[in-house]
Amino acid sequence: MFLNHTMTALSSGMASLIVPMPLLATVEAENSPIVLAGVLLSLVVIYLASKLGAEAAKRLDFPPVLGELVAGVIVGVSALHLIIFPESGLSAADSAVMTVLQWINHLSPAALTSVYESQSEVISVLAELGVIILLFEIGLESDLRQLKEVGTQAVIVACVGVVVPFAAGTVGLMMLFNVPAIPAIFAGAALTATSIGITSKVLSELGQLKSKEGQIIVGAAVIDDVLGIIVLAVVASLAKTGEIDVSNVIYLIVSATAFLIGSILLGGIFNKTFVAIVEKFKTRGNVVMPAFIFAFFMAFLGSAIHLEAILGAFAAGLVLDETDARNELDELVKPIADLLVPIFFVTVGARADLGVLNPTLPENRAGLLIAAFLMVVAIVGKVVTGWVVFGQPGINRLAIGVGMVPRGEVGLVFAGIGSASGVLDKPLEVSIIVMVILTTFLAPPFLRIAFGQPVEPPSTGEPSSEEPILAGKS
Known part of the structure; x- marks a missing residue:
């Protein structure tokens, strides 16, 4: 009799252990349409924010990509809480999108949390696809034939423009602010970027695109992109392991370089x-x-050999840039990029909590000092490149240095990947984003001043047909 009772109790216990799994699967299956609804509503917010932000920036004669970034900040964790992510520390109840879904579907708190996490994961994957396509597009725009023509001057400018800010930023963060090695290296890597789209646009407007200074700036900016992507692939791979192993670093540098050159x-x-x-x-x-x-x-190969998917996408763009179908491919990629790339830029802004730079809070002052330090290194580290040009008497060295300052879309790639990897704390992540925004805002007017031309008032007209293709994203 006792044995029968025992077996019955065990059977009931086993049933209670087994039943929740299919029930959980059923609950998740029931929530799938709600997750889809959440993704769709989030995309509506993202696309609306990105378009309004880009249009506002364009009318103020600033790069549209910065408008998308600022729009992301407004709809994200810093302001409206329309697009937020679990890693920000906010719950589903803090999300305006989740509030709408709960009101429509009468979700329980547990179901709402499940939907929130799934919806956030889908948006994150779409953002990662966006950055892969962005790097593919940048590769298509990086004319290898132009690189062969710019000569050693642009190569030297590019190398100095990578080494100086990277070394100064990394060492300064570790020595002055006690930032751990991996985050300091990541922030230093973010300082190496140069936006070719922004610089090319301003040079074209000034009639200096074909000048000696313009050719050196554009050539160096393209080489900067190549070197910067290699640095990013190495640093992002280090972030995955969480430690610095000299042999691993050497392997990553050699493999990334060999992958790109091969x-x-x-x-x-x-x-x-x-x-x-x-x-x-x-x-x-x-x-x-x-x-x-x-x-x-x-991109898969890049990821499979423990580098970054973006390195593979960038390499693919460089390769296809040489094909006879390049011009047609450029036009075909644009609408796809227009759909996915804004998701990346808006989510980068949405994840940035600008509250960590509130100067009224004593605990935020260290973050403000880091942001100021990164700005100084970002500007000085690029301006000095103008003084490494040799054999060019009378050349405008200040213009060359200032032309290398804007970080634009490439700098945001560093910030976005650093944020997604979890290697950057909030103050350092926001400091990098602030550095990208300010260098990109400041470079165009200062480049005009360096060439001795007056700063133009904000334009409200239609964009020029002569602007480079990436100008709309840089």
């Missing part, structure tokens, strides 16, 4: 194959689909 060298062979494949396809997407298959495969 992709470029093999590009000639692949280009013929790519064109042949494109000519055989007769249905829609005959150009863009093979291109994205190649870009995503290269």
Whole structure:
């Protein structure tokens, strides 16, 4: 009799352990349409914010990408709480989007939290796809033929523009602010970026794009992108391990460089194959689909060898830049980038909690000092590049240095990946974003001053057809 009671109790206990799993799966399945609704509503907010922000920035004669970033700050954790993420420390109840979903679907607190986490994960994945496509597009814009023509001057300017801010930023953060090695290295890496789109736009407006200074600036900015992406791949890989191993660092640097150079060298062979494949396809997407298959495969390879997916996407863009279908591909990639890249920029802004820089709170003053330090290094570290140009009497060295200052979209890539990896604390993450915003805002007027031309008032007209393709994202 006792045995029967015992077996019955055990059976009931086992049932209580087994039943919740299918019930949980059922609950999650029931919530799937609500997760989708949350993603769709979040995308409405993101697209609306990005468009309004970009249009406002354009009318003020600032890069549209900064408008998207500021719009993200407004709809994110710093202000309206429309787009927030669990890692910010806020709960589902703090999200305006989740509040709407709960009101419509009468969700329990547990179900609401599950929907919130799933919806945030989907938006994060879409943002990561956005940055992969952004780097693919930047690769397409980085003309390798132009790199071969700019000579050693641009190479020297680019190398100094990477080494000086990287070393000064990393060492300064560790020595002056006691920042741990990995976050300090990541912040130092973010200082290496230069936005070719912003600089090219201003140089074109000043009629200086074809000048000696303009050619050196643009060439160095392109090389900066290449070196910066290699640095980012290495640093992001270090962030995954959480420790600095000299042999691992050497492996990462060598493998990232070899991966990029090898992709470029093999590009000639692949280009013929790519064109042949494109000519055989007769249905829609005959150009863009093979291109994205190649870009995503290269991104997969970059990730598989413990580098970064963005390095593979950038390499794919560099390779396809040499194909006969380049011009057509540029136009086909734009609408896809227009859909996914703004998600990345808005979410970078949405994750940034500017409250950590509130000067009225004593605990925030260290973060303010870090932001000020990064700004000084960001400006001085690039301005000095003008004085390494040799054999060019009468050249405008200040203009070359100032032209290298804006970080733009490339700097935001560093900030976004650093935030997603969790290696940056909030003050350092926000300091990097502030540095990107201010250098990008300040560079255009100061570049005009360096060339001896007056600063123009904000423009409200239509964008010039002569602006470079990346100007809309830089």
